[in-house]
Amino acid sequence: MQHEFGQSHQVLSETDLLLAAKSLGLKAKIxxxxxxxxxxxxxxxxxIRDDGxxxxxxxxxxxxxxxxxxxxxxPKSFSVEEFQTLYQGRLFVVASRASVLGQLxxxxxxxxxxxxxxxxxxxxEVLALVSGIATALYVGSCSVRRLGRSYLLGLWATASVTLLIGLACSAVIPT
Structure with missing residues (x-):
């Protein structure tokens, strides 16, 4: 940053700091x-201090x-009174644009x-179509097996589920 925004061996000014933050995609202010x-x-x-x-x-x-x-x-720790001798009243605050916009x-x-x-x-519509195909496949596979109570129970359950899905889809999708 020193090379791009300031002269070598000189302290970056407040404007240089703001430009550097902007070039990095950060939101900054003094x-x-x-x-x-x-x-x-x-x-x-x-x-920010005047002496750099x-x-x-x-x-x-x-x-x-x-x-x-x-x-x-x-790091160093100071009391507020000691810190007052160092502090000149200006802060350079930086935040990423994503955190500012809440996109993280x-x-x-x-x-x-x-x-x-x-x-x-x-x-x-795709769900309604798939439920019909699933019903046909289930009924087809059940008809291959021996006829009995499980066949009738499965057929009844499949028909009931298909009917409920069809009713739900027709209620939601306007015609």
């Missing part, structure tokens, strides 16, 4: 945030502030609901 309202800020966020020694604000809990020092590469949902059956709703009439 927000002015009072130190008393940091608990409500979207964290983690980059704390930015750091990441990770967490604010009651009277403690957790940061990640980018120069030392390790898990892949499950809900992905198919719009297609099922869109093609519900066609799906019901």
């Amino acid at each position: 927000s002015e945030q009072d130190i008393a309202r940091l608990k409500m800020a979207a964290l983690p966020a980059l704390v 020694k930015h750091f990441i604000l990770a967490k604010v809990v009651e009277d403690k502030v957790l940061i990640h020092d980018l120069e030392e590469g390790r 949902a898990k892949f499950d059956f809900t992905w198919f609901i719009p297609a099922v709703v869109k093609y519900r009439k066609l799906l019901l």
Whole structure:
């Protein structure tokens, strides 16, 4: 990013940071945030300093502030009073566009609901057709076996199920 958006050996400006985030497909903004309202800020966020020694604000809990020092590469904990000497009031907040739009949902059956709703009439017609074919196959296989109580019971059950499916399909599909 330093090579693409800034001059080498110089600190990236706020505009350069915003352009870099946009080029990575991220939504970013610089927000002015009072130190008393940091608990409500979207964290983690980059704390912008005039001297270029930015750091990441990770967490604010009651009277403690957790940061990640980018120069030392390790986390540090400060009291709010100590942190006040470092903080200049500006945060660089970044979020992915997908999380902003709520598109990080898990892949499950809900992905198919719009297609099922869109093609519900066609799906019901296919179900009605398949139920008729299934009935014919079942009756055909039963007729090959010996005639008896199981044959009559199976024939009666199949006819009942087919009739119920047909009635359900005719009630749903307008003619």
